[in-house]
Amino acid sequence: MHAVTSRGRFAVAGLISGVLVVTVAGTASATWPPSKGSQGNTEQSGGSNAGTLVSKVTYSGSVRSHGGSTAMQPVTDWTPPACWYEPRSVAEFKDYVETMYTDTINTPGQANYAKAAVGQFRDIYRDGKYKDYNEDKANEGNWWVAVQNPDRTDDPAGWECSDLPFWVANNDAPGVPQAVTPKILAEAAYDAIQLPGTEVTLAPAKGTKVNLPTWAWLDRAEFKEVSVTASLNVGGLNVRATTTAKPVSLKLEPGTGDAETYPASGVCTLNADDSIGEPYAEGKAQQTPPCGIKYLHSSGNGSYRLKATVTWRVSWSGTGGAGGRLPAGTFGTTQDVRVQEIQAVNR
Structure with a gap:
């Protein structure tokens, strides 16, 4: 052994x-494969x-650095090889x-x-x-x-x-x-994918008010498909596989029980144009956002820890027309949201 x-x-x-x-x-x-940046080809x-x-396996595409903290977490009881x-x-x-x-x-x-x-x-x-x-x-x-x-x-x-x-x-x-195959390479590539951080864009951006709907969305330029290709060409064996992750939903957890999410489940799903959430536009302050939060109490002198978790759908294709799905993965981070009382002026 x-x-x-x-x-x-x-x-x-x-x-x-x-x-x-x-x-x-x-x-x-x-x-x-060492990464040359948080995103980009390596x-x-x-x-x-x-x-x-x-x-002898080589990795190319959106490859994260060894030991990096942006690994996808499978949603099922499954781990890469x-x-x-x-x-x-x-x-x-x-x-x-x-x-x-x-x-x-x-x-x-x-x-x-x-x-x-x-x-x-x-x-x-x-x-x-x-x-x-x-x-x-x-x-x-x-x-x-x-x-x-x-x-x-x-x-x-x-x-x-x-x-x-x-x-x-x-x-x-x-x-x-465990002899290497396109599928094993695809599963190894799953482990190597570099994901963007999950900080969501909020409006209002620098803090919100009690009972004021806060709009939330993902930057489409950053939250798009990411792929890693794993290849092996040695000893007459030439195999490769490309694993692709696509964001499909965003889950919002306000950081306090004194809040409401939009939708009520807190899960914002993919829109028809592959976006998640909707950017705030002037004049929508009193509208209900398709993806967002309403805080019911002030955060006082501190802030609430909003957790945003993106779910990624994962597929792969490889040598000889092989391919299929791999378990969906998630990655989430937290960000501070300051909530203030609306000040009323008495005359």
């Missing part, structure tokens, strides 16, 4: 007595560095194992049991079940290795990809449920 280090890398484990967990350098991992390719195999398997060439895999072995053996203070474990791991592919990493079959197949979703390094589901690297002949199925 494999263990997961604090950096989210799979390590050699279980090679002594079937239970020993050993953390070593140079294990398979996935590298997150692209990052994986690669192989000294002894480390990183995911924590790990999957990808192919590697014989040369790449040999470099990975040999460099991992050398680094571990030569690390000052490394425990003897760690050296023994990595030695046993190396022997499987060099001198044991396989010979010389199957170099004589380099054109006949690939090694398949486990990689981890880099934004889910603490997810226990990462242990599901527990098979040691295994050989798959060309045109044969890998035989594991």
Whole structure:
């Protein structure tokens, strides 16, 4: 089996007595594509560095930074994949194992049991079940290795990809449920989508009055479809998938029970022109907004914490005409709303 280090890398484990967990350098991992901005296109390719195999999946489109706080939260009991398997060439895999072995053996203070474990791991592919990493079959197949979703390094589901690297002949199925497919790429892309913050536009903008309807809407220039494409082209395998999220509703929670929402459910749905809510226009002060709030009591010297949550409908398309729906996702933030009493003048 494999263990997961604090950096989210799979390590050699279980090679002594079937239970020993050993953390070593140079294990398979996935590298997150760094974002160049809160919105806009980014692209990052994986690669192989000294002894480390990183995911070959590339992400492009509206990609959020690793560990960013704008991840969609699925509305159902579902999570994007924590790990999957990808192919590697014989040369790449040999470099990975040999460099991992050398680094571990030569690390000052490394425990003897760690050296023994990595030695046993190396022997499987060099001198044991396989010979010389199957170099004589380099054109006949690939090694398949486990990689981890880099934004889910603490997810226990990462242990599901527990098979040691295994050989798959060309045109044969890998035989594991987590072998990378367009759908797995689509689910990984779901995790990578950068969403806009959910601050809604309000009118009045700088504060409202008790019993005065406050209009709320989303900026159409910002709240539009966003997409991420995940691609993998390695070992003769060329697959890709594009995951697209579209805003479909806005839920308003006033931050106090002394308020009314429009509509009464607090959920403003998509209009015919794909907008949500309606911008305030002069002369509509006494009208009921299609999306908004009416506060019934002053916030005093403070403010109410209005929570705005957008629901996103998610679909995907991929290699070979594959595609479908993924669970809808939500993302919400809060903003301060100051509510004042209307001052009356007595004469």
